[in-house]
Amino acid sequence: MGKALRVGVIGLGAMGRNHVRVYSELPDVELAGIADIDQGLTQSLAKKYRTKSFSDYKELLQEDLEAVSIAVPTSLHREVALATADAGTNMLIEKPIADSISAANSIIEAASKNQVKLMVGHIERFNPVIPVIKKEIEGTEVSLIEITRIGPFPPRIKDVGVVIDLATHDIDLLRYITGSEFKKIYSLTSRNLAPYEDTAILLLQMENGILGRITVNWLTPFKVREINIATREKFIKASLIDQKVTTYNKYKENDSYLVKELSVPFGEPLKLELEAFISSLETKIPPPISGEDGLKALQAAIQCLGES
Numbered sequence: 001m002g003k004a005l006r007v008g009v010i011g012l013g014a015m016g017r018n019h020v021r022v023y024s025e026l027p028d029v030e031l032a033g034i035a036d037i038d039q040g041l042t043q044s045l046a047k048k049y050r051t052k053s054f055s056d057y058k059e060l061l062q063e064d065l066e067a068v069s070i071a072v073p074t075s076l077h078r079e080v081a082l083a084t085a086d087a088g089t090n091m092l093i094e095k096p097i098a099d100s101i102s103a104a105n106s107i108i109e110a111a112s113k114n115q116v117k118l119m120v121g122h123i124e125r126f127n128p129v130i131p132v133i134k135k136e137i138e139g140t141e142v143s144l145i146e147i148t149r150i151g152p153f154p155p156r157i158k159d160v161g162v163v164i165d166l167a168t169h170d171i172d173l174l175r176y177i178t179g180s181e182f183k184k185i186y187s188l189t190s191r192n193l194a195p196y197e198d199t200a201i202l203l204l205q206m207e208n209g210i211l212g213r214i215t216v217n218w219l220t221p222f223k224v225r226e227i228n229i230a231t232r233e234k235f236i237k238a239s240l241i242d243q244k245v246t247t248y249n250k251y252k253e254n255d256s257y258l259v260k261e262l263s264v265p266f267g268e269p270l271k272l273e274l275e276a277f278i279s280s281l282e283t284k285i286p287p288p289i290s291g292e293d294g295l296k297a298l299q300a301a302i303q304c305l306g307e308s
Contacts, residue, residue: 004030005281008068010057010080012036012045015094016071022271023069024049029278035060061087067117067281069274070094075159078103081118085110090117092277092287096168096301097294099160104298108291119277119287120294122172126272128264129227129238132245134177136236136262137229144230145174146213151223153193161196163189163301166216171202172289172297173227174214180206181296187304194218202304 007029009019016036023031033052036042046053054060057080061068067090070080077098084091091111097120098104111118124130147170154165175181184205189197199219204212225240235248245262280287 004028005066005278006030006032006064007278008033008035008060008063008065010035010060010068010070010084011072011076011094012038012041013071013073016069017045018270019069019071019274020045020049020051022268022274024051025271026274026278032065033060033063058083061089065089067091067277069121073159074099074164078106081107082110085114085116085118088114088116090281092119092121092274093294094121095123095172095294096120096160096164096298097291098298099164101295101299101302104291104295108295111291117280117287118291119280120289120291120297121273122169122289122294122297123269123273124169124173124240125176125289126267126269126276127240127243128267128269128272129240129243129245130173130177132262132264133227133229133236133238136234136245136247137177137231140231140233142178142210142229142231144211144213144228145177146215146228146230147173148215148224148226150215150217150220152221153198153218161189161191161194161200161305162198162216162218163187163200163202163304164298166218167200167202167214167304168297168301170214170216171204171300172293174204174206174212175293175296178206178208178210178212180208180210182300183207185300185303187306189305192219197305200304204300 009016031051035054035057039055042053070093149166186203189200191197199217202214227238229236238245243264247260249258276288
């Protein structure tokens with residue numbers, strides 16, 4: 001057993017608090033400190049998880065850390081990431097990597113210049129459903145991938161709309177599942193209850209010919225996280241929430257279908273993600289989701305918004 005890796009968490013919103021919890025549970029990891037401007041919250045969590053609390057994240061970065069998770073609002077990603085890189089600290093930034101292309105490029109350049117590892121937290125790649133889907137479509141001709149991500153408006157989000165906050169999950173999943181880049185992107189958005197767009201329908205064509213459709217909104221009173229994949233041989237239906245995958249295979253002789261539920265090993269996506277991040281720090285292997293991956297998802301999302 002080697003020396004425990006000292007890590008910290010900057011930003012203690014809903015996602016940041018989950019990072020704190022998971023780090024405290026990982027073996028060979030020491031949660032060395034947490035930071036947030038809410039001093040009451042920070043001190044309470046520090047007491048619960050037996051770690052140090054900081055109201056200024058720059059003080060946390062002076063604690064001889066191996067890495068931090070950055071879970072502040074998207075508009076603050078650039079500021080915090082640049083300070084983290086300058087401190088020589090490896091980082092995992094919650095998706096999206098930034099709120100603009102220039103900010104994302106600045107983060108990537110700073111990480112490279114300071115020779116620190118940068119991972120973007122596209123957590124859905126670590127949902128146990130995804131490797132099952134990828135294996136199921138190996139050697140098949142995929143025609144269409146439809147992803148639905150809908151639910152109620154989250155009060156925590158105040159600086160971006162549904163495309164940047166939600167659709168970046170699925171834009172990244174399309175790249176990852178298809179192993180291809182985007183060729184054409186079309187989108188429709190509307191603003192109903194929020195200052196930014198809260199409903200979007202995205203149509204995407206990959207360079208390998210696969211079509212994608214992403215539906216996201218903050219108008220539905222319940223959460224749905226589903227992926228449907230149509231191929232020449234079968235139809236695949238998956239729930240990211242329930243972690244279930246069902247295939248519908250066509251009988252050639254009578255056009256009927258054989259329905260089969262595939263085995264999916266249960267796992268908490270965030271724990272799997274942070275384990276992968278820690279593993280990359282312990283080895284010379286690059287993090288599984290690079291800054292460039294985060295940039296490409298952001299570029300597609302911004303294109304969906306008609307911005308440059």
